[in-house]
Amino acid sequence: MPHIKPKATPIFQTSVFTFDDLNELELYFEQPGQRYMYSRYANPNSDELANEVNELEGGIGAVVTSSGMSAILTAILAICKAGDHVLCAEEIYGGSAALLNQELSRIGIEVTYVPSEATYTFDALVQPNTQLFLAETMSNPLLLVFDIRKLAEQTKQHGIKLVIDNTFATPVLTNPLSLGADIVIHSVTKYLSGHSDVTAGVVVCQADEDLQRVQKVMLTYGLNLSPFESWLAARGLKTLRLRMKQHCLNALAIAEYLENHQKVEQVWYPGLTNHAQHRLAFEQGNGYFGGMLSFRIKDDAEAVNRFMQGLEQIPFAPSLAGVSTSISYPLGTSHRSLSKEQQQKIGITVGVIRLSVGIEETEELLTDLERGLSKV
Template sequence: MVRRNGWPESRSRALGTPLQPSVVYVADTPDALDDQYEGRTKGFSYAREGHPNAEVLARAIDALEGAEGGIMLSSGMGAVGACLMALLQAGDHVVAGNQLYGRSLRMLKEDLPRFGIETTFTDPTDAEAFEAALRPDTKLVLVEVVSNPTLRVADMAAITALAKARGITLVVDNTFTTPRAYRPFDHGADVVIHSVTKLLAGHSDVTLGYVAARDPEHRRKIYDCAVTFGFTASPFDCWLGERGLYSFELRFDRAEENARALADALARMEGVTRVLYPTRADHPDHARAKALLGGRGGNMVSFEIAGGRDRTNAFVAAAKNIAFAPTLGDIGTTLSHPPSSSHRALSEEARASLGISEGFFRVSVGVEPIELLIEEFAEAVGAAL
């Protein structure tokens, strides 16, 4: 018999959040549905417009970011896309950091120009260069607090002041930094974006994005755009993401502790020519990182070994237990090589201008015993000599 018989009644409730994959929700009457759509009562109607698992996860991330009304989307790029398409129109100009996530760069360089939206890319660590890039038609600024993969720290105080003084919407992609190290709304940002896929979910089994806006009108526009274009977050992924989020702070703190120790160990290894980690005194933005991030360095470490592709191949081959994957934020340590992955589309000269050589690696440090990590990296560096 094809008849739904409803959810079992119970005086008690589940401790774990139930997974609710239903696409449609049943209303009692047309009047009841009107009440929902017109805001007099709370309810769900169609999963593309929202569902319980997305709302539960969004509220949890809102609490971390000091936000309200956050929206879950199908991916981090879904969050970036919904934000930019909702808040910009033909004739608008964007100023963006020059080391954004690769697909964000592509969207700004190749996709938005088709809709009459121009972007100027500039160094977010240079406040004067950033100010020079602003134009009368600049409507939005997009930055990451810590750049990928060189871990440069943006001059957020100057950028925020410039945006505020000129009435420009400031959008911060907080994926790398996370609210554990930096909360953009506390420092004057207008919109915050996350690839929840990374550190917040933390287990490489979820693809999700999140966006929150301070202005309710911005929030409405982003929501409407996401619903119209179908950037719907999967209930199952939201359910998994919530599970991962409960251990986020524990994972982040342990991975950050490991990253600091690994960076110092790498700096002592023969064959390593450069190490980048924000709390190290030799980091080019050390003073700014200390002030902005409160002494936190995050879980990302970048370093460089001497030599060409033969040595990078030897290093990766010898790091047998470190996953070589162009991602970050897993509970375990992963290794990426920007010249052959995230920055492969750039010329050697363009990569060099960003400080990325053939021997440049980025590490997303996980929660393994630090002694094991140092031993494995030392073995791999030795194999590349």
């Protein structure tokens, strides 16, 4: 057979790999990472994806998982055990809050939510058993931008790990590890794969001890990613830089349009100069502000319905970060599990709509948004 050198990585669609004899089996255990045995442990496709994301984030190693939620679970379980305590930013993805409140609490991991005004002065909330602080580079859905360097200084003073969900920013905008974070997680489902056809997650580590624990949790709990989805995500990753530039360009144009629209009461986008963390977002995002924004029309569910029904091009889809623009409704989807008090406190009201801006032509998107708003 001639020597084959494919330009694109093949899909290793197998659950198990074979050995010639007992000697080769022993080499597998003596030289970790040099051979493959079982795809739950490792697979060439998942390794390729992990290595590429790790390079983008500047870590010492990464582990891919079956979803963004399993990435969050893996990161927390790698650091925490029963009896430990977690600090979590008050403005956090609803799925992360549900995991902490409903599931990890059942196995003895306690959580305290840090109010936005105490983000960098949370000393009084730290307990002797506090192990980590969980936050997002930019919060979902109201785009609060966290000063990761400042947050890292605080967590290091208390000897706790800083875990940053970098899904909204991506490594094109921000590298949390370089700013002092210990662990970075992504829902690869979103921007990294980029085409709304993959469900995956990744955990990137700064320290070898954390990486070993993350690998152990993924393997033991069976949170691995399939070869085919690994291959798809790695293929999507190749256009990440190009896509993010267009996402950002479109989002800024739309935010400026919405800010000046008479039927829009508020816009949340870090690229707007009136955003509270505009300067921080500019510096931490290398001049880019991301492709996510939220806005509020009047707090009336029927008005929201009329807006959605008036759109012809932009679909209502409860996810984000694909190449096609979509809208979502945080109150009824991502933050549904929060109490009414929690929803009100962080500003998620009936009229709040989240817009995941795609890479279409800007004018097409503005025309469709005007069509929807004309029905309000």
